Structure formats: structure tokens, C-alpha cells
Amino acid sequence: MTSPIPSARPTSPAHPAPPAVRLHDAVASRGGRPVLRGVDLTVRPGEVVALLGANGSGKSTTVKAVTGAVPLERGTLELFGTPLARFRAWHRIGYVPQRTTAASGVPATVREVVSTGRLPLHRLLPFRRSDRTAVDRALAAVGMLDRARDGVADLSGGQQQRVLIARALAGAPDLLIMDEPMAGVDAASQQVLADTLRAEVARGAAVLLVLHELGPLEPLIDRAVVLRDGCVAHDGPPVPNTGLHALPGHDHVHPHADHGHEHDRPRGLLS
Known part of the structure; x- marks a missing residue:
């Protein structure tokens, strides 16, 4: 069992910035099947929000709607106060998919994979010293700097997850989105994830x-948003020491992913 993780919160500014995510009355379908039925979701700078729910509840579709990969049939989405149609600053968002996409069957070193997290910052321009420094800093943050030259395919599942996190951190994002980051990883990697999130929150990231x-991340969670049948069944503080089981809308089904394609590439983001 991992040790308790202290929470860390930045000081609230006098003039708060707009929410990193503001999804309102979102309606969306996947493969002709209605999935989201009027979802509201807000994530503010310095806030950690957990999106919970059973199989098919709409968790993955909600995240894909936030990243622009799933179009809304109704409703609105703003990222950092900008409507999705006008949003171009994708470098401000770091996306961590489920770890099964880390190796992707393509030979690549740890450093090469993490370096792709810098691409949205300057497109096709050559890498600069600042890019190499940012990659080293991200690798060090997840304890993988000493494995930088190793092949990603040779790593354990937990180590691959750390690489995906480092790739997202390399761009110093203002919004960090993670899809099932705790699934199938060892206790050491879970602790690395918790430490990483605490540092990101301390600098003001959403x-x-x-x-x-919730598991060992529970002390870091500000709000738990529980989806059920494409609707928000609960939006508020998580129940202490109980996690998903005690929250409204939990129906005791425990799959690790929603129906549909979990590894679609989000629009504007390098997944």
C-alpha cells in the first residue's frame, strides 16, 4: 500500500484565469450511438478533477470531446477561455493515453518518444538546446533519465507509462489530461505519478x-465527476477513503475502459 500523498495547491490569484476546460451541455455520439447527453465539465487552473464512471458511461468520449477528437452535436467547449473552433494553442495541453500505446510496435528510444512532446511548440524547426533541456527535465521528473537511450519496447508497463507522462511534461503544459494512468502499473510508478501531479498542480497546471x-491519488483530487449513461451523476468532493464505490451513480461494474476506440488520436495533440 502506498503512503498517504499530501496535496499541494497554488495560491489563488487576485484575478483568476478562465477555466482550462469549460464543456457545457455536451451531446455527442460514437458510431451512431448517443454517448454524451448534456455533460457539463469545468477544470480550473491548479485543480485536479477525476472523471469516473462505469463501462460505457462516457468517460473516454468526454475526454475526446475536450481534445477535439469527437465533435459535439450540441453544446459548447472552451479551452482557456477560447472556443474550440478558434483554439490553436495545442502546446498548452499535454495528453497521456493509456500505456498500451507507448511502444506502438515502432523501434524508438525513450528520449525519442519524449522529444515528440516538444514538436507542437515549434513544428518543423530544428531542436534547440532549450528543447533538449526540457526533455531531460521531464525524464528526470519521472525517474527515467538513466534509461533515455533504451528502447521503449524493452521497458515494463509502469516504465512505459512514465515515458508517456514525460512526453506530456516535455511541453510544460497548462492542462494535463491522463487516461487511466493508474491501470496496470506498479506501486513505484503510481508514486511517481502522484509526485508528478503534485508538482504540476503546484505550478498552477490543471x-x-x-x-x-481514486486509489492512492485520492488526496490530490479536488473534485470527482461521475458519469452515468452519458450524464453527470455527481460533481463534487470525493468521499474520503472510499473512492468511486461510495459516489452517486456507481453501479458496481469495474471495466478499465469505455466502449469504443480508446486510442483515437486527439485533434491537435500528439498521442
């Missing part, structure tokens, strides 16, 4: 997590 259960 964090949106898709989780099966």
Missing part, C-alpha cells in the same frame, strides 16, 4: 484524470 477508482 489536471483532468480518467480513473477507474
Whole structure:
């Protein structure tokens, strides 16, 4: 069992910035099947929000709607106060998919994978010293700097997850989105994830997590948003020491992913 994780919160500014995510009355379908039925979701700078729910509840579709990968049939989405149609600053968003996409069957070193997290910052321009420094800093943050030259395919599942997190951190995002980051990783990697999130929150980043259960991340969670049948069944503080089981809308089904394609590439983001 991991040790308790202290929370860390930045000081609230006198003039708060707009929410990193503001999704309102979102309606969306996947493969002709209605999935979201009027979802509201707000994530503010310095806030950690856990998105919870059973299989098919709409967690993954909600995240894909936030990243622009799933179009809304009704409703609005603003990112950092800008409507999605006008939003271009994708470098401000770091996306961590489920770890099964880390190796992707393509030979690549740890450093090469993490370096792709810098691409949205300057497109096709050559890498600069600042880019190499940012990659080293991200690798060090997840304890993988000493494995930088190793092949990603040779790593354990937990180590691959750390690489995906480092790739997202390399761009110093203002919004960090993680899809099931705790699934199938060891206790050491879970602790690395918790430490990383605490550091991101301390510098003011917003964090949106898709989780099966709160688990050891519970002390870091500001709000739990529980989806059920494409609707928000609960939006508020998580129940202490109980996680998903005690929250409204939990129906005791415990899969690790929603129906549909979990690894679609979000529009504007390098997944």
C-alpha cells in the first residue's frame, strides 16, 4: 500500500484565469450511438478533477470531446477561455493515453518518444538546446533519465507509462489530461505519478484524470465527476477513503475502459 500523498495547491490569484476546460451541455455520439447527453465539465487552473464512471458511461468520449477528437452535436467547449473552433494553442495541453500505446510496435528510444512532446511548440524547426533541456527535465521528473537511450519496447508497463507522462511534461503544459494512468502499473510508478501531479498542480497546471477508482491519488483530487449513461451523476468532493464505490451513480461494474476506440488520436495533440 502506498503512503498517504499530501496535496499541494497554488495560491489563488487576485484575478483568476478562465477555466482550462469549460464543456457545457455536451451531446455527442460514437458510431451512431448517443454517448454524451448534456455533460457539463469545468477544470480550473491548479485543480485536479477525476472523471469516473462505469463501462460505457462516457468517460473516454468526454475526454475526446475536450481534445477535439469527437465533435459535439450540441453544446459548447472552451479551452482557456477560447472556443474550440478558434483554439490553436495545442502546446498548452499535454495528453497521456493509456500505456498500451507507448511502444506502438515502432523501434524508438525513450528520449525519442519524449522529444515528440516538444514538436507542437515549434513544428518543423530544428531542436534547440532549450528543447533538449526540457526533455531531460521531464525524464528526470519521472525517474527515467538513466534509461533515455533504451528502447521503449524493452521497458515494463509502469516504465512505459512514465515515458508517456514525460512526453506530456516535455511541453510544460497548462492542462494535463491522463487516461487511466493508474491501470496496470506498479506501486513505484503510481508514486511517481502522484509526485508528478503534485508538482504540476503546484505550478498552477490543471489536471483532468480518467480513473477507474481514486486509489492512492485520492488526496490530490479536488473534485470527482461521475458519469452515468452519458450524464453527470455527481460533481463534487470525493468521499474520503472510499473512492468511486461510495459516489452517486456507481453501479458496481469495474471495466478499465469505455466502449469504443480508446486510442483515437486527439485533434491537435500528439498521442
